[in-house]
Amino acid sequence: GQNIDQPTEMTATEGAIVQINCTYQTSGFNGLFWYQQHAGEAPTFLSYNVLDGLEEKGRFSSFLSRSKGYSYLLLKELQMKDSASYLCAVPPGTASKLTFGTGTRLQVTL
Amino acid sequence: DTAVSQTPKYLVTQMGNDKSIKCEQNLGHDTMYWYKQDSKKFLKIMFSYNNKELIINETVPNRFSPKSPDKAHLNLHINSLELGDSAVYFCASSQDPGEDQPQHFGDGTRLSIL
Numbered sequence: 001g002q003n004i005d006q007p008t009e010m011t012a013t014e015g016a017i018v019q020i021n022c023t024y025q026t027s028g029f030n031g032l033f034w035y036q037q038h039a040g041e042a043p044t045f046l047s048y049n050v051l052d053g054l055e056e057k058g059r060f061s062s063f064l065s066r067s068k069g070y071s072y073l074l075l076k077e078l079q080m081k082d083s084a085s086y087l088c089a090v091p092p093g094t095a096s097k098l099t100f101g102t103g104t105r106l107q108v109t110l
Numbered sequence: 111d112t113a114v115s116q117t118p119k120y121l122v123t124q125m126g127n128d129k130s131i132k133c134e135q136n137l138g139h140d141t142m143y144w145y146k147q148d149s150k151k152f153l154k155i156m157f158s159y160n161n162k163e164l165i166i167n168e169t170v171p172n173r174f175s176p177k178s179p180d181k182a183h184l185n186l187h188i189n190s191l192e193l194g195d196s197a198v199y200f201c202a203s204s205q206d207p208g209e210d211q212p213q214h215f216g217d218g219t220r221l222s223i224l
Contacts, residue, residue, distance in 0.1 A: 030209035030210070031209060033212065037151075042114075043200070045214070048212060050210065065183075081149065085151060091209035092209075097166050098213065099151070099155070102150065102151065102152050103153075105151075
């Protein structure tokens with residue numbers, strides 16, 4: 001089975017950098033996704049990591065360590081619009097059955 | 111252009127009723143999904159279809175019956191609605207069922223059972 005852990009809530013200041021961690025335990029590993037979900041809206045895809053290391057995409061970067069079962073999402077130059085939930089998700093070994101973590105609700109303040 | 115659209119956006123109904131939610135995607139994807147997001151914001155897979163064929167059926171009560179008339183549509187019919195069915199239901203699609211495929215979500219249907 002799958003087990004995914006993320007902090008429930010985080011607060012950070014506009015312009016700052018924040019790191020949202022995710023630890024997972026899976027029976028088979030096929031990569032890890034990060035999604036963003038604004039309140040009352042649909043989740044939107046942010047990143048997919050399958051190899052160890054850091055992948056950068058503008059202000060957002062995602063890191064993966066397969067040996068540690070650990071990932072983080074790094075958000076730089078925070079903006080108020082970054083206030084949202086960030087969901088870590090892993091697919092199991094066979095057909096696509098994405099398992100989501102409970103999400104981290106990020107509040108960006110002035 | 112809306113990529114994944116689901117209707118209705120809001121659904122308020124009495125316990126015991128039967129209701130349907132419709133979903134359509136214009137992305138040309140082969141795979142579609144239904145998710146349930148409860149009050150604690152936990153997003154859980156319910157069903158997945160690939161080219162109109164059911165490939166995932168999580169332990170969902172058989173009051174929930176998905177139907178895929180073609181690969182661009184996946185509807186969800188719910189019989190004998192119960193209070194615990196109150197949630198946001200999201201439809202999603204991906205190019206194929208591969209593990210590396212990002213999913214595109216609809217805006218959700220907020221179902222409230224009175």
